[in-house]
Amino acid sequence: MTLAIEISDLTVWFGEGAARSNAVRQVSLSIGEGESFGLVGESGSGKSTVLRAITGLVPSWSGSMRIMNRPLGAKRDRTFYKQVQMVFQDPYASLHPRMTVDAVLSEALKLHGFGDIDNRIDRLLEDVGLGKGFRFRYPHQLSGGQRQRVAIARALAPEPRILLLDEPTSALDVSVQAEILNLLTDLRAERGLTYLMVSHDLGVVGHMCGQVAVMQTGEMVELLGVEDMRAMKATHPYTKHLLDSSLRSVR
Numbered sequence: 382m383t384l385a386i387e388i389s390d391l392t393v394w395f396g397e398g399a400a401r402s403n404a405v406r407q408v409s410l411s412i413g414e415g416e417s418f419g420l421v422g423e424s425g426s427g428k429s430t431v432l433r434a435i436t437g438l439v440p441s442w443s444g445s446m447r448i449m450n451r452p453l454g455a456k457r458d459r460t461f462y463k464q465v466q467m468v469f470q471d472p473y474a475s476l477h478p479r480m481t482v483d484a485v486l487s488e489a490l491k492l493h494g495f496g497d498i499d500n501r502i503d504r505l506l507e508d509v510g511l512g513k514g515f516r517f518r519y520p521h522q523l524s525g526g527q528r529q530r531v532a533i534a535r536a537l538a539p540e541p542r543i544l545l546l547d548e549p550t551s552a553l554d555v556s557v558q559a560e561i562l563n564l565l566t567d568l569r570a571e572r573g574l575t576y577l578m579v580s581h582d583l584g585v586v587g588h589m590c591g592q593v594a595v596m597q598t599g600e601m602v603e604l605l606g607v608e609d610m611r612a613m614k615a616t617h618p619y620t621k622h623l624l625d626s627s628l629r630s631v632r
């Protein structure tokens with residue numbers, strides 16, 4: 382199986398000398414193409430820092446990272462952003478208030494050199510369950526769930542192989558969360574996408590992911606298949622604590 386994401390001994394730090402603090406310590410993980418992998422753990426455990434390291438947004442790191450068999454260096458190139466896209470937690474902050482849906486999507490498509498923009502925009506909107514009627518709306522004319530659908534459409538515009546999902550539903554109303562998770566599940570199945578998803582919610586990760594890594598204070602303390610997670614077969618005390626406290630939400 383091709384590995385979409387391969388991370389070995391990733392350490393990320395902020396500050397230098399006496400001020401240095403390691404936000405991520407010696408994290409290793411492998412995600413096969415088409416798989417969905419969850420990173421869970423309490424606030425500050427380093428989950429988002431792993432995603433930011435992949436996207437080249439941390440100043441200092443060691444170890445190795447490979448995407449679709451290509452090693453990542455200090456800078457991310459155009460090929461990287463064509464293969465890897467991110468969906469952020471807050472769809473209110475991630476869309477420019479003065480840009481219509483049309484402007485957001487055409488900008489993303491042009492950036493990646495696509496022609497046939499009109500048809501592609503219509504198709505992207507269909508793919509995320511919005512339809513053409515949303516094309517000329519501004520963010521303030523959209524609900525939170527609709528905004529997140531636009532953010533997902535923008536991420537899909539370059540036809541990526543991998544989506545990095547940073548708490549993609551935690552800013553949404555509970556009633557809308559399941560709709561967005563189902564959309565992401567369908568898109569992965571249809572397109573063979575690979576997901577690396579950060580969440581503090583084991584229920585969400587249990588629904589979406591085949592494998593789950595648990596992080597605590599920068600370290601990966603446990604790697605579980607979702608079946609073992611559902612069967613409560615954790616070995617690390619912290620994972621047991623997480624499972625106990627979210628038992629009711631794990632489906």
Ligand SMILES: Nc1ncnc2c1ncn2[C@@H]1O[C@H](COP(=O)(O)OP(=O)(O)OP(=O)(O)O)[C@@H](O)[C@H]1O
Pocket residue numbers: 395404422423424425426427428429430431581
């Ligand atoms: N730019 C930065 N400068 C200094 N420290 C940082 C910076 N970004 C993150 N950190 C620290 O790195 C650690 C990990 O943070 P990170 O945001 O990755 O955690 P997280 O598990 O994603 O938490 P959350 O669920 O709250 O987003 C924290 O201690 C945080 O304070």
